[in-house]
Amino acid sequence: MADNVSHRFDRLPPTPADRVVSERPSRQEVLEWWNERFGVDPAVFEDYSFWEKGAGKLWVFAGDVPTPITVEAVGLTALRVRQEHWKPTTDAVQRFGQHATKNVIELSDSEARTFIAGEDQQLAWDGDWGYLIVSRSIAGDTEPLGVGLYLHGELRSQIPKGRRREIDE
Amino acid sequence: MVLSRYRPLIEEFEAFLAACERPLPSVVRVNTLKATVDRVREALDSGGYAYESCEWNPELLRLETSRPGNSWPYVHGWIYGQEEVSALPALVLDLKPGDRVFDACAAPGSKTTQLAALMEDTGTLVANDANLGRLSALRSNAERCGVTNCVVTSTDAQTFSLDPFNDEPFDHALVDVPCSCEGTIRKNPTALDEWSLDRVTGIAGVQRGILERAVQMTRAGGTVVYSTCTFAPEENEAVLDHVLETEPCRLVEFDAPLTTRPGVTEWNGEQYDPSVQRAKRIYPHLNDTGGFFCAKLEVDA
Numbered sequence: 001m002a003d004n005v006s007h008r009f010d011r012l013p014p015t016p017a018d019r020v021v022s023e024r025p026s027r028q029e030v031l032e033w034w035n036e037r038f039g040v041d042p043a044v045f046e047d048y049s050f051w052e053k054g055a056g057k058l059w060v061f062a063g064d065v066p067t068p069i070t071v072e073a074v075g076l077t078a079l080r081v082r083q084e085h086w087k088p089t090t091d092a093v094q095r096f097g098q099h100a101t102k103n104v105i106e107l108s109d110s111e112a113r114t115f116i117a118g119e120d121q122q123l124a125w126d127g128d129w130g131y132l133i134v135s136r137s138i139a140g141d142t143e144p145l146g147v148g149l150y151l152h153g154e155l156r157s158q159i160p161k162g163r164r165r166e167i168d169e
Numbered sequence: 170m171v172l173s174r175y176r177p178l179i180e181e182f183e184a185f186l187a188a189c190e191r192p193l194p195s196v197v198r199v200n201t202l203k204a205t206v207d208r209v210r211e212a213l214d215s216g217g218y219a220y221e222s223c224e225w226n227p228e229l230l231r232l233e234t235s236r237p238g239n240s241w242p243y244v245h246g247w248i249y250g251q252e253e254v255s256a257l258p259a260l261v262l263d264l265k266p267g268d269r270v271f272d273a274c275a276a277p278g279s280k281t282t283q284l285a286a287l288m289e290d291t292g293t294l295v296a297n298d299a300n301l302g303r304l305s306a307l308r309s310n311a312e313r314c315g316v317t318n319c320v321v322t323s324t325d326a327q328t329f330s331l332d333p334f335n336d337e338p339f340d341h342a343l344v345d346v347p348c349s350c351e352g353t354i355r356k357n358p359t360a361l362d363e364w365s366l367d368r369v370t371g372i373a374g375v376q377r378g379i380l381e382r383a384v385q386m387t388r389a390g391g392t393v394v395y396s397t398c399t400f401a402p403e404e405n406e407a408v409l410d411h412v413l414e415t416e417p418c419r420l421v422e423f424d425a426p427l428t429t430r431p432g433v434t435e436w437n438g439e440q441y442d443p444s445v446q447r448a449k450r451i452y453p454h455l456n457d458t459g460g461f462f463c464a465k466l467e468v469d470a
């Protein structure tokens with residue numbers, strides 16, 4: 001099997017059988033993961049391709065460019081793979097999280113402020129442990145906000161440093 | 170004073186100078202990839218923010234806060250802080266979903282994210298900038314806005330290569346060049362401190378190179394929009410005049426929903442191609458905005 005080249009973007013193979021770079025996940029596995037973990041219908045990603053840069057960082061892309069390609073970014077960072085628990089990004093969850101039907105935790109206003117400030121908090125949750133989509137209510141509907149890691153009664157905020165905020169309102 | 174060189178170009182010159190002294194209101198654009206104008210208004214209302222819509226574009230809201238970044242709509246990627254007049258060039262491109270679009274000087278991404286929204290996040294948007302530090306701001310802005318149709322590159326736009334893209338030309342290009350920024354004086358009162366004619370002349374060379382390359386990479390019949398936030402004809406009409414001569418393209422008329430003045434055909438003894446009048450100059454006193462220049466070119470078939 002070939003090695004991964006770190007500075008370029010490669011489109012994911014359609015299925016595990018098409019794999020040429022060892023450990024590179026296939027598009028099929030990515031769609032299955034979104035479906036198993038968050039109940040996202042694979043049809044949601046029908047018009048998107050998935051790309052890997054380096055070992056384990058996946059990007060989701062709506063456009064059309066040749067593969068491989070050496071550029072700074074191809075679409076949106078989507079998830080971190082090649083580790084035991086795959087982890088979605090804040091940006092992917094904000095963009096696609098409204099299609100999730102499970103492992104979504106809706107926070108109250110004060111809990112959401114704590115979460116977006118980057119702080120961990122004790123919370124009751126009787127669903128799965130691991131990475132959850134964190135949402136809140138805004139303008140009459142729920143809207144995904146980011147990713148939390150739920151373990152031992154605690155929701156750990158995964159909001160990246162540059163995106164943490166003390167909300168003024 | 171630098172601005173007095175434009176006295177011969179501007180009627181109501183005193184009103185122009187007075188407007189340049191006034192600060193600009195803070196404006197945000199609704200990111201229609203993630204929210205509707207109605208939902209943003211509802212969220213701002215319940216957050217206790219005061220705002221009004223810009224008359225010419227309901228997606229632009231003048232917001233009474235100096236820190237829109239600390240609001241829920243911002244955190245959700247629903248709004249983007251962007252100067253009102255700078256929302257014009259992306260609209261002038263007349264994009265359709267599915268287009269291939271080049272944004273030659275894209276960072277920090279206010280127009281890139283607007284282009285992506287106008288393309289409904291389909292097709293392919295290539296956003297380029299020569300400055301790596303500014304590119305990281307572009308990337309995080311595009312990601313916060315949920316843009317998925319964008320490829321980011323970091324090269325000198327004067328020598329941009331289509332090789333990595335299988336030599337496929339673009340349908341449209343936005344050429345929002347680096348400039349002497351005279352028109353940003355309301356936002357940045359020190360904008361003219363570094364001004365010199367040498368700088369203007371030097372930057373005009375880069376502007377010509379970037380515009381020429383963008384025209385070369387756009388398909389026949391495609392459109393290129395050239396914009397600056399400066400008044401200097403050296404960086405505006407003179408650049409257009411040069412590119413009309415070196416590349417197969419022409420200036421076309423377009424409608425602008427703001428009060429504008431035509432491009433000037435004469436400056437400091439130089440004469441420009443009469444079609445530069447199709448470009449539009451926007452002075453701060455005309456619409457109570459920053460200063461701006463915008464031209465639309467069509468590539469010859």
Ligand SMILES: C[S@@+](CC[C@H](N)C(=O)[O-])C[C@H]1O[C@@H](n2cnc3c(N)ncnc32)[C@H](O)[C@@H]1O
Nearest residue numbers: 274275276277278279280299300325326345347
């Ligand atoms: C007016 S700003 C662009 C603003 C941007 N279009 C927006 O709407 O947010 C001009 C940009 O041109 C970039 N630049 C300067 N020289 C360049 C070159 N030769 N090639 C590409 N980009 C260049 C600068 O780094 C700067 O970010």
